[in-house]
Amino acid sequence: MPRSMRALVAVEAGEPTDVLRLESRPVPTPDAGQALIRVKATPVHASDLHVLRGRYGFSPTFPAVGGNMECVGRIAALGPETEGLKVGERVVAATVPAIPGPPVAGTWQEYLVADTHRLLSVPDHLSDSSACQLAVNPLTALLLVTRELDVQPGEWLLQTAAGSTVGRLVIQLSRHLGIRTINVVRRRGAVAEIKALGGDEVICTEVEDLVQRVAETAGPAGVRKAIDCVAGPVGAQVSQALAPGGELVVYGALSTHRQTDPAALTIPLQARSIIYETKTVRGFWLNRWFGTASPEIALRALARVRGLIADEVLSIPQGRPFPLERFTEAVALAEAPAHGTKPLFVFEDGRDEDDR
Numbered sequence: 001m002p003r004s005m006r007a008l009v010a011v012e013a014g015e016p017t018d019v020l021r022l023e024s025r026p027v028p029t030p031d032a033g034q035a036l037i038r039v040k041a042t043p044v045h046a047s048d049l050h051v052l053r054g055r056y057g058f059s060p061t062f063p064a065v066g067g068n069m070e071c072v073g074r075i076a077a078l079g080p081e082t083e084g085l086k087v088g089e090r091v092v093a094a095t096v097p098a099i100p101g102p103p104v105a106g107t108w109q110e111y112l113v114a115d116t117h118r119l120l121s122v123p124d125h126l127s128d129s130s131a132c133q134l135a136v137n138p139l140t141a142l143l144l145v146t147r148e149l150d151v152q153p154g155e156w157l158l159q160t161a162a163g164s165t166v167g168r169l170v171i172q173l174s175r176h177l178g179i180r181t182i183n184v185v186r187r188r189g190a191v192a193e194i195k196a197l198g199g200d201e202v203i204c205t206e207v208e209d210l211v212q213r214v215a216e217t218a219g220p221a222g223v224r225k226a227i228d229c230v231a232g233p234v235g236a237q238v239s240q241a242l243a244p245g246g247e248l249v250v251y252g253a254l255s256t257h258r259q260t261d262p263a264a265l266t267i268p269l270q271a272r273s274i275i276y277e278t279k280t281v282r283g284f285w286l287n288r289w290f291g292t293a294s295p296e297i298a299l300r301a302l303a304r305v306r307g308l309i310a311d312e313v314l315s316i317p318q319g320r321p322f323p324l325e326r327f328t329e330a331v332a333l334a335e336a337p338a339h340g341t342k343p344l345f346v347f348e349d350g351r352d353e354d355d356r
Contacts, residue, residue: 001076002027007109008324008345011063013054016331020052020066022324028105028113030079035116037093041128042071042107043319044334044343045136057285058097065106067345069096072122072131082116091119094135094302098291108324110347117295120302123310129319129344130309138305138314140251140286141169145179148249148284149225153178156218158226158241160184160234161254162194162202165342169314170227171199176313182217184210184234205234214241222246230254235267244277251284319344 007025010016030036048067050056060068075089085091093114095104105112122131144166151157157174161167162183174181175198183199185191191202203213214223222243228235229252239248253265273279290298308314319342322330330343 005110006324007065007106008067008327009063009065010052010060013052013059013062016049016052016066017328020327020331022327025065025109027111030077030082030113032079032081033116034079034082034113035075035085035091035119036077037071037073037091037112037114037119038076039071039073039107039110039112039347041073041132041319041321041344041346042067043069043133043136044322044330044345045069046334049331049334057287058099060103060106065109065112067095067107067109068104069107070094070132070135071107071112072128072134073347075119076111078116085116085119085121090122090124090131092122092131092134092302092306094118094120094139094290094298096136096290097287099285099287101291108327108345117299120299120306122306126306126310127318128346129321130316132344133316133319133342134305134309135302136286137165138169138309138316139301140284141166141173141314142301142305142308143286143289144227144249144251144284145170145173145177149227149247151177151179151225154180155225156180156182156223158182158184158214158223158238160228160230160238161252162199163190164229164254165317166229166251168197169316171197172314173308174198176308182214182223184238210234210237211241218243227251231265231267233268236269239267239269239279239281240273242277242279245279246277247280247282249282249284317341321346 004024005027007023009021009023010019012019051068071093075087097104145151157179162185180200182201183194184203188204191204194202201217224243224246226238226248228238228250231253232255321344333343
């Protein structure tokens with residue numbers, strides 16, 4: 001076992017490329033109920049970058065290792081009296097910080113310690129790229145469609161940002177479950193792409209009226225269930241488009257990601273619609289779900305996602321690998337408009353560790 005490891009550390013809150021440093025740190029030691037993971041691959045999510053900027057729902061104590069969500073690797077050591085797993089086992093670590101809950105280790109490092117109830121065994125035939133992205137976006141899609149809204153076969157589901165990673169997974173999952181989707185996109189060029197993916201109907205806000213098109217598509221019964229990750233005026237239009245008694249779950253605010261004033265993060269809802277049509281608007285945050293779900297429920301949900309990916313119901317696009325040394329390129333790709341490729345920090349096996 002090496003004595004030290006490489007880690008990508010934010011020295012303070014700020015723009016990631018300004019505050020991140022590549023450092024050497026001691027390899028941590030697992031306690032009872034924990035495992036030491038030799039990380040193989042870990043994604044760079046936009047939310048990871050917002051955490052470093054201080055614009056997310058929690059803030060770490062700086063200096064802090066970056067990456068707060070998920071990774072894949074192998075168990076290098078187990079804490080004392082820790083059972084149920086074995087050294088060498090390939091696992092996904094769902095390191096999403098639970099709110100409320102204790103802090104977790106950042107994933108942008110060669111080794112990390114994780115509680116065993118946050119680890120899910122994964123087969124070798126599942127690629128590192130797919131495995132290291134299993135615990136956030138696919139799980140979010142599954143929970144939104146099934147747990148949060150309990151959408152039934154034959155029902156309409158309205159969603160914004162259909163071309164996003166979660167949006168595409170929602171389409172795939174809905175097709176599998178027999179749910180019909182109305183998918184909102186900004187660009188005309190995305191319409192054919194979403195149709196080809198299996199979206200039943202596509203609304204392009206660049207040239208179409210969202211509320212009118214939903215009414216034309218769903219008919220007198222309307223749409224009663226929707227998910228939104230744009231917020232702002234688009235989120236308000238989705239709420240307006242719902243039938244009386246409809247439910248809207250908001251899980252993101254893409255329209256305000258560059259906004260630094262919390263007071264500007266709004267959805268201008270119509271009071272008459274909320275009162276007289278008794279519509280419901282509520283939020284979903286994966287971190288809070290992890291903070292309230294039991295470890296058994298969380299692992300059961302992750303195992304279901306693993307099965308959906310293994311059965312090719314859900315498809316995760318191949319990520320683009322980067323070594324830690326090229327973090328500025330990885331950060332830029334993570335927020336490039338319509339990049340469609342998730343940057344991944346990868347750690348090669350078999351490095352000479354004798355002098356570390």
